Amino acid sequence: MNHLNEEELILHYYSEESDAFAAEQHLDQCDECRAHYACLQRVLNVVDTLPVPARGEGYGSEVWKRIESRLPCRRRRWWSLEGHRWWSLEGHRWWSLEGSWRWAGAAAAFASLVVVAFMAGRMFPARRQKVDQVATAANVAEKQGGQRVMLLAVGDLLDRSQMVLIELNHAAPSDKLDISAEQARAADLVSENRLYRQTALQTGDTAMAGVLDDLERVLVDIAHEPAQMAPAELANLQHRMESAGILFKVRVLGNNVKQKQQAAGSVGRSDRQKL
Amino acid sequence: MDLSDGTYVTRARSGDSDAFRTLVERHSRSVFRLAFRMTGNEQDAEDVVQESMLRAYKQLGKFDERASFGTWLYRIAANCSLDLVRSKKRRTQNQVLAPEGDSDLENPVLTVPEPGPNPERMALSGEVRERLTAAMGDLSATERSAFVLRHFEGMCIEEVSRVLGCQPGAAKHSVFRAVQKLRRALEPVVSAARS
Secondary structure, eight states, X not given: OOOOOHHHHHHHHTTOOSOHHHHHHHHHHOHHHHHHHHHHHHHHHHHTTOOOOOOXXXXXXXXXXXXXXXXXXXXXXXXXXXXXOTTEETTEEGGGSOXXXXXXXXXXXXXXXXXXXXXXXXXXXXXXXXXHHHHXXXXXXXXXXXXXXXXXXXXXXXXXXXXXXXXXXXXXXXXXXEOHHHHHHHHHHHHHHHHHHHHHHHXXXXXXXXXXXXXXXXXXXXXXXXXXXXXXXXXXXXXXXXHHTHHHHHHHHHHHHHHHHHHHHHXXXXXXXXX | OOOOHHHHHHHHHTTOHHHHHHHHHHHHHHHHHHXXXXXXXXXXXXXHHHHHXXXXXXXXXXXXXXXXXXXXXXXXHHHHHHHHHHHHHHHHHHSOOOOGGGHHHHOGGGGOOOOXXXXXXXXXXXXXXXXXXXXXXXXXXXXXXXXXXXXXXXXXXXXXXXXXXXXXXXXXXXXXXXXXXXXXXXXXXXXXXXX
């Protein structure tokens, strides 16, 4: 009689064996296999007692409070607006939206003005040609405006990330260094960074996406470090940051972004002058 | 009347953040349980819960509404946990060796205690629990993830392999190795508790 090996017994326990009936029959007849199986059951029953810290009924609400401000803005579709305030996005008034989203709101308002100007041109043909010129130039300006907004936001992100990296890089080792403030900032930067990295990938800016990818790893790394760091842990983190050359990469990208911002700004100004 | 997850997902996708809030409130506790079992650390599990919810929100557009939202979310949480455990493991490998006091946890089999005179008391004591926690900690990231998904979450091997992004055969062997290690570590204590 062929005994069931350990793997077959495990598969039987999880009801994943190919021939359950045969295994069951064998266990009925074979004392040795039955003893092995009973032992396996006992061990896995003990595993079921693995303690998990309790979380109360209100835990979901706590999680929501912690993540709410970090959720990226999701635009409400126009057909789902009934019963909701049309002037708000996800219950946030536009002026309470943070940084880049406020810029995005302003860009959307600007686009609406362009549409209104265009419609006015159609209704008043005598002035149509002039309004068309305005609309075309405004479209170009809007695209450039979008790019400028993106560059501004990325520049801001890089500046803030650089500050966190510099603070940790220059932190003097102490018995238990408290880096909880830097960790909180790093955690906030992670989701923002991810958003810009994805945008950079979509727009084909692989160089920017690459640096933001490296930065994201370092930020996640920092966020997951213990809040109280022993000198050895700090030295290790500083060494990892140095090996990744992240501060240098962030500085170079920051300079490139600033140059692009200036270039986009001067093009925008000359276009407006043409109007 | 409580609406289904699917209804809230549809609303959340169209920008209703209150709908997503309901999903977070419904699933946070079970995601925490999964994350804790996979990471073995309370703070890491908290991080995983938040990261999973954020990832889920960003990826709502990719969610197939015919599928179960809970399963989809667990998949995200399992991946977050696995990423975290792997990155921590990489870091630990670069760091100094564990303190000497932990040596008895490294190989629980070698330090099996003499069976006590009162098995019930022993079984009820924290001994088995401590050994179990240590044995779970000795599993590799993949073994632990595969085992938690199979044993606690009740996913079949096929599903486990999809979550872990490996072949079903590899997932199956990870589960085997995990059970074998747990058995080696726990069997002596469990037997002692019975005798």
